[in-house]
Amino acid sequence: MARNPRNARRPGASARPDKTRAARRPAGARSARTSLGDRLTAWRQHHRDSLADALGRMRAAPTSTLMTALVIAIALALPAGLAVLLDNARTITSDWEGNAHLSVFLDIDTSEVRQREMAKEWQTFDGVDHTEVITRQQALDEFKAQSGFGEVLQALPDNPLPPLIVVYPGNNEPAALEHLQARLSALPGVDNAQLDVAWVRRLHAILELADRLIGVLTLALAGAVVLVVVNTVRLAIESRREEIVVIKIVGGTDGFVRRPFLYAGFCFGFAGGLLALALVLAALWWLGEPIDELLNLYNSEHSLTGMSPATGLVLPFFSGTLGLLGAWLAVSRHLGDIEPQF
Numbered sequence: 001m002a003r004n005p006r007n008a009r010r011p012g013a014s015a016r017p018d019k020t021r022a023a024r025r026p027a028g029a030r031s032a033r034t035s036l037g038d039r040l041t042a043w044r045q046h047h048r049d050s051l052a053d054a055l056g057r058m059r060a061a062p063t064s065t066l067m068t069a070l071v072i073a074i075a076l077a078l079p080a081g082l083a084v085l086l087d088n089a090r091t092i093t094s095d096w097e098g099n100a101h102l103s104v105f106l107d108i109d110t111s112e113v114r115q116r117e118m119a120k121e122w123q124t125f126d127g128v129d130h131t132e133v134i135t136r137q138q139a140l141d142e143f144k145a146q147s148g149f150g151e152v153l154q155a156l157p158d159n160p161l162p163p164l165i166v167v168y169p170g171n172n173e174p175a176a177l178e179h180l181q182a183r184l185s186a187l188p189g190v191d192n193a194q195l196d197v198a199w200v201r202r203l204h205a206i207l208e209l210a211d212r213l214i215g216v217l218t219l220a221l222a223g224a225v226v227l228v229v230v231n232t233v234r235l236a237i238e239s240r241r242e243e244i245v246v247i248k249i250v251g252g253t254d255g256f257v258r259r260p261f262l263y264a265g266f267c268f269g270f271a272g273g274l275l276a277l278a279l280v281l282a283a284l285w286w287l288g289e290p291i292d293e294l295l296n297l298y299n300s301e302h303s304l305t306g307m308s309p310a311t312g313l314v315l316p317f318f319s320g321t322l323g324l325l326g327a328w329l330a331v332s333r334h335l336g337d338i339e340p341q342f
Helices: 019-024 036-060 062-098 112-122 136-147 150-154 174-185 198-239 241-249 254-297 309-337
Strands: 102-106 128-134 164-169 190-194
Touching: 036 062, 036 254, 062 198, 062 254, 062 309, 102 174, 112 128, 112 164, 128 136, 164 174, 174 190, 198 241, 198 254, 198 309, 241 254, 254 309
Parallel strands: none
Antiparallel strands: 102 164, 102 190, 128 164
């Protein structure tokens, strides 16, 4: 039987590959590398999406969001308001401490000229701000005016009051006052140097105690804020359990799942800090008028001052940090318990 000449193979044809068929074959899988810029872009995009997701869920549940933020605000407003009042107390009592002085009684036979020389000499001492001379006659006239025994004193043959130098110290610390008292008492011509330092010690002790109480209260209420956020984020995790399982099935990492909850915790804390700032400012405005009136009755030039701008700026971010810490604790504790079941 004759062969079809079209089907006949030419010599050497079987040894050459069919280029057309080779070109039509599908190519094998290729590995692709993601650049660092693309990774940073994706990382920023997911952070923006996580923040938007957290804010969107907060807006979707305004009642629960407001209640959580109010709990955080009340917990932080109390120590913040007390700290502002303590700063005002320190400012007001600084003038009271400035009234601390030593009454140095000289020997009764000290002349007025010598008394003034001693007062001028003492002004050069370390720890002395200035001195005031009260002569025997000035002391007698003042005693007559204040005691009401003027007629009795006139019956005395001589003035019984000694010359006096009032020393105003430059340092009102109790230890410095006692050191200055001991130095003046040892000088010649000094009969007695009196210093009532007990009230200064009491004032310092009260302010120090109040400062430490506010510190302890701040730590306790900061812990309460963290626990509130932990409970809130834990409930959010439980409500999104199925969604988390699906994300992990398709390859989502723990960091990918964790990020929206961390933003939610920070947002809760930041909102609570803003509300705490508003509560403190409202309380200071409400208390300002009666406190200023009370200070005027004591002839004080001070008035109630509000929270400093630095404190007002730090408070929301401090609260947001507490919220972030609470969210991290909640996610670290409960996110590992949610795993796909195959």
